[in-house]
Amino acid sequence: MQVMGSAWLMSAGIGGSWTEPRSALRNDVALYPTLLPWLPVGIPAVIADVRRRTGLERGPQTRMAQLRPLWEHLTNIAPAYRLAELGPDDGLPSEAEREHRMRIELEDIIFAVSRWLPAGTVWPEGARDRAAVLHEACEEFSQTCGQPAVRGSALSSPLWAVHDDEVDDVARAWATLQPRGQQLI
Incomplete structure (x- = not known):
C-alpha cells in the first residue's frame, strides 16, 4: 500500500519523505509485519499442495478409482441400490460429491447383502477377510436374486461399512481377490 502511495506521489511530481529511496532493511521492516497476518492462511495451503503433489494426500478422483471395482460389482448385483449414474452430467458438480454418493451406495448395499450371510456370522477384523465374507454374501444375494430369504441376524451387521x-481397505482387498477383468460371481 505504501509503495502504491509513493508511486502516485512520484507520478504527480510531489517529493518528500514518502518518495525518497529507502534501504533494503527499511523496506523489509515495512513489508514483513504486513505479511505476518497471512501466515496462518498461507502455510496450510502450501502444505496441502505439497502433500497433493507428493501423493501423500489422495484426491476424490483417486479414491473413486480405488472404490470403483467394489462399487461396480455391488451395484451390478443390487442395481436397486444404485442412486444414479456417476458422471459430470448428473447434477453432482464436484468429485467429492460423486465420491460421497458412491460411498453411500456401497454402505447401503453392504448392509443389504450382509443379511444373506448365515445366522451368527461375525465380520472379521482384517480387510482381506472382510472382502471374502462380503464376496460370500454377494454370492448368496445373487443366487436368491435378492428375494427376502433373509437368514442373517443382528450379529452380522457390518459396522465397519460406515467408516x-x-x-477403502476392503476395496483394496477386494481388488486383490480377483484377477483383473474377471468377475467374482
Whole structure:
C-alpha cells in the first residue's frame, strides 16, 4: 500500500519523505509485519499442495478409482441400490460429491447383502477377510436374486461399512481377490 502511495506521489511530481529511496532493511521492516497476518492462511495451503503433489494426500478422483471395482460389482448385483449414474452430467458438480454418493451406495448395499450371510456370522477384523465374507454374501444375494430369504441376524451387521478408511481397505482387498477383468460371481 505504501509503495502504491509513493508511486502516485512520484507520478504527480510531489517529493518528500514518502518518495525518497529507502534501504533494503527499511523496506523489509515495512513489508514483513504486513505479511505476518497471512501466515496462518498461507502455510496450510502450501502444505496441502505439497502433500497433493507428493501423493501423500489422495484426491476424490483417486479414491473413486480405488472404490470403483467394489462399487461396480455391488451395484451390478443390487442395481436397486444404485442412486444414479456417476458422471459430470448428473447434477453432482464436484468429485467429492460423486465420491460421497458412491460411498453411500456401497454402505447401503453392504448392509443389504450382509443379511444373506448365515445366522451368527461375525465380520472379521482384517480387510482381506472382510472382502471374502462380503464376496460370500454377494454370492448368496445373487443366487436368491435378492428375494427376502433373509437368514442373517443382528450379529452380522457390518459396522465397519460406515467408516471410510475401513471401506477403502476392503476395496483394496477386494481388488486383490480377483484377477483383473474377471468377475467374482
